[in-house]
Amino acid sequence: MASVESPRAQLGIRGGPLRAVLDPVAILLVAAAVALLVGSLRSPTFAELTVQGLGSGAVYGGLALALVLVYRATHVINFAQGELAMLTTYVAYQLMQWGLSYWEAFAATLAIALVLGSVLQVALIRPVQHRSVIAAVIVTVGLFILIDGVVNWVWGGDFKFMQEPFGTGSFDVGGVAIQHLYVGMLGVVLGCVLLVWALFRFTKLGLAMRAAALRPAAAALVGVRVEWMLTLGWGLAALLGAVAGLMAEPSQLFLSPSLMQQILVYAFAAAVLGGLESPAGAVVGGLLIGVFLTLIVGYVPAISSELQLPFAFALLLAILLVKPSGLFGKRQVQRV
Amino acid sequence: MRRGLPALVSLAVVTAVLIVLPFAIGDYQVGLAAQVGVFFIGVLGLNILTGYSGQISIGHGAFMAVGGYTTAIMSRDHHTNLVLTMLLAFAICFVLGLLLGLPALRLSGVYLALATFAFAVSVPLLPLQYSNFLGGSGGVQTSTTVDNTWLYTAAWASSAILFALAWLLLRGRIGRAFRAVRDGEIAAVASGISLPLYKTFAFGISAAYAGVAGSLFVLATNGFAQPSEFDVTLSLQLLVGAAVAGLGSLWGTLAGAAFIALLPQISTSVPFIGSAHGRDVVFGAAVVLVMLLLPQGFAGLLARLRPSGGA
Numbered sequence: 001m002a003s004v005e006s007p008r009a010q011l012g013i014r015g016g017p018l019r020a021v022l023d024p025v026a027i028l029l030v031a032a033a034v035a036l037l038v039g040s041l042r043s044p045t046f047a048e049l050t051v052q053g054l055g056s057g058a059v060y061g062g063l064a065l066a067l068v069l070v071y072r073a074t075h076v077i078n079f080a081q082g083e084l085a086m087l088t089t090y091v092a093y094q095l096m097q098w099g100l101s102y103w104e105a106f107a108a109t110l111a112i113a114l115v116l117g118s119v120l121q122v123a124l125i126r127p128v129q130h131r132s133v134i135a136a137v138i139v140t141v142g143l144f145i146l147i148d149g150v151v152n153w154v155w156g157g158d159f160k161f162m163q164e165p166f167g168t169g170s171f172d173v174g175g176v177a178i179q180h181l182y183v184g185m186l187g188v189v190l191g192c193v194l195l196v197w198a199l200f201r202f203t204k205l206g207l208a209m210r211a212a213a214l215r216p217a218a219a220a221l222v223g224v225r226v227e228w229m230l231t232l233g234w235g236l237a238a239l240l241g242a243v244a245g246l247m248a249e250p251s252q253l254f255l256s257p258s259l260m261q262q263i264l265v266y267a268f269a270a271a272v273l274g275g276l277e278s279p280a281g282a283v284v285g286g287l288l289i290g291v292f293l294t295l296i297v298g299y300v301p302a303i304s305s306e307l308q309l310p311f312a313f314a315l316l317l318a319i320l321l322v323k324p325s326g327l328f329g330k331r332q333v334q335r336v
Numbered sequence: 337m338r339r340g341l342p343a344l345v346s347l348a349v350v351t352a353v354l355i356v357l358p359f360a361i362g363d364y365q366v367g368l369a370a371q372v373g374v375f376f377i378g379v380l381g382l383n384i385l386t387g388y389s390g391q392i393s394i395g396h397g398a399f400m401a402v403g404g405y406t407t408a409i410m411s412r413d414h415h416t417n418l419v420l421t422m423l424l425a426f427a428i429c430f431v432l433g434l435l436l437g438l439p440a441l442r443l444s445g446v447y448l449a450l451a452t453f454a455f456a457v458s459v460p461l462l463p464l465q466y467s468n469f470l471g472g473s474g475g476v477q478t479s480t481t482v483d484n485t486w487l488y489t490a491a492w493a494s495s496a497i498l499f500a501l502a503w504l505l506l507r508g509r510i511g512r513a514f515r516a517v518r519d520g521e522i523a524a525v526a527s528g529i530s531l532p533l534y535k536t537f538a539f540g541i542s543a544a545y546a547g548v549a550g551s552l553f554v555l556a557t558n559g560f561a562q563p564s565e566f567d568v569t570l571s572l573q574l575l576v577g578a579a580v581a582g583l584g585s586l587w588g589t590l591a592g593a594a595f596i597a598l599l600p601q602i603s604t605s606v607p608f609i610g611s612a613h614g615r616d617v618v619f620g621a622a623v624v625l626v627m628l629l630l631p632q633g634f635a636g637l638l639a640r641l642r643p644s645g646g647a
Contacts (some may be wrong), residue, residue: 137449143620
């Protein structure tokens with residue numbers, strides 16, 4: 001049994017602009033944005049919570065995009081994506097201990113993450129992925145445990161403190177204090193996401209990578225080196241994860257081996273909300289979840305930060321019950 | 337669960353070894369063997385769901401938590417007989433499994449994996465919120481504790497009963513329906529199999545097994561039910577155990593249970609990295625290596641060794 005989609009749907013061609021406007025999902029998103037804007041104009045607290053939510057939502061979206069890139073390329077859910085991001089954040093910490101400035105360490109870490117992700121794909125995923133997807137998923141589960149162990153072993157489980165990348169100041173916008181931190185998080189993650197999008201959209205390499213993910217056999221026939229494109233996909237995912245990890249650290253105030261574990265769940269929720277196959281959906285899903293959870297925890301006293309995660313789970317289930325393939329997902333048609 | 341004479345011989349050998357074993361080894365080893373029994377039940381349950389009905393779950397650690405907390409709370413508040421609490425854990429988790437199986441009807445493949453993963457991460461947070469009833473991060477203590485021999489007997493007696501139950505369920509009509517659902521849902525429906533009935537039933541029965549495993553798991557940790565014992569790693573361990581076990585073989589399930597129960601214990605004493613943290617390094621590396629070498633699990637290896645038969 002194979003799942004098939006029409007070639008038009010796979011290339012992302014939908015109806016004309018009119019249909020895009022009438023799409024219920026688009027209407028919902030516009031309504032949400034308007035509600036947030038109106039709320040922010042009326043109440044400074046609401047505005048602060050919204051900005052904070054957008055900042056953490058950007059981190060969820062970044063990690064969700066990493067998951068989606070891997071899923072599109074190899075149909076594997078990488079359970080180790082969060083731990084990989086945590087590991088690369090520790091690498092950045094180590095580089096700073098050795099005397100690099102924050103942004104030097106940031107750039108070096110991204111390069112290291114790219115190499116690390118690619119090497120992991122070649123060494124561990126490539127040998128199993130053709131035999132069974134389940135085996136590949138279990139390998140990532142093994143990696144999850146392995147990376148956790150390695151970080152605890154090398155750096156210890158105690159809290160580490162890193163430099164503040166954006167300082168502790170805040171902008172004053174019409175009486176609303178907007179912390180540099182959340183603006184910085186949002187800016188850096190969205191900037192990296194845009195760069196990755198541009199790579200996929202405007203370069204020959206990106207075209208080859210998309211072809212390799214969508215139609216491996218056809219791509220190979222026209223000379224795309226499919227295996228290497230998939231490897232590069234894993235590398236890019238690790239790079240985005242590193243960005244998410246580095247941006248998650250300042251909002252949690254310290255670095256510990258469990259940095260990304262809850263964030264991974266929110267990223268899963270974001271990716272599912274976006275439909276798992278849609279990069280834009282993952283980022284939008286991350287932002288939505290970030291804002292929604294921050295507002296809920298800020299305004300509903302019954303939902304404490306301990307209940308935030310179970311609540312996100314309930315929300316995820318509810319969304320999946322209404323739309324089993326996510327907000328931006330396409331219905332899968334099965335051939336028997 | 338393969339029929340015929342070799343299967344009976346295997347079963348007889350395993351039973352005999354399990355009866356003789358506690359007399360041949362020390363008390364500490366009896367405790368370890370009991371833990372293998374606990375995970376045997378968990379892996380067996382997950383195998384019914386994933387291996388036979390084709391639905392993945394990364395949330396079985398959470399069902400173990402429910403079972404474990406059932407035992408701990410009934411014992412704390414009502415001094416209930418521990419064996420009765422295991423039956424109760426079976427029943428409660430069966431119902432809970434049916435309930436989680438309902439949304440699972442709408443989900444398949446990765447979406448189900450992610451939803452159950454979120455379930456696994458969420459459940460251990462509930463005791464922190466409702467700390468009056470569920471004991472907070474300190475956990476719940478049973479009113480009585482048991483020794484290793486009791487635990488060994490209880491774990492393996494339950495394993496035997498649940499293994500027999502699984503065999504009875506899977507050999508006939510229900511087992512065939514599960515496999516039909518796994519191999520092709522549309523074809524199964526066309527043959528008159530009710531998807532909602534069988535898929536939720538598979539979820540319920542498999543959750544019930546995890547519940548019993550959870551009860552025993554709490555008794556094995558000196559009767560303490562703690563949120564940190566039931567974190568997401570436990571669910572991942574069960575999944576690893578089921579993957580190492582492979583599909584539908586007694587020996588495979590034993591190997592998978594032993595792998596996840598014993599390896600973390602053994603690996604603390606590995607040279608150079610042998611410590612509490614080194615444990616995860618060795619365990620993670622072993623999981624990766626086993627999957628690279630045995631992608632079909634231990635049962636797949638057995639099937640390859642035996643030229644005539646398959647699982």
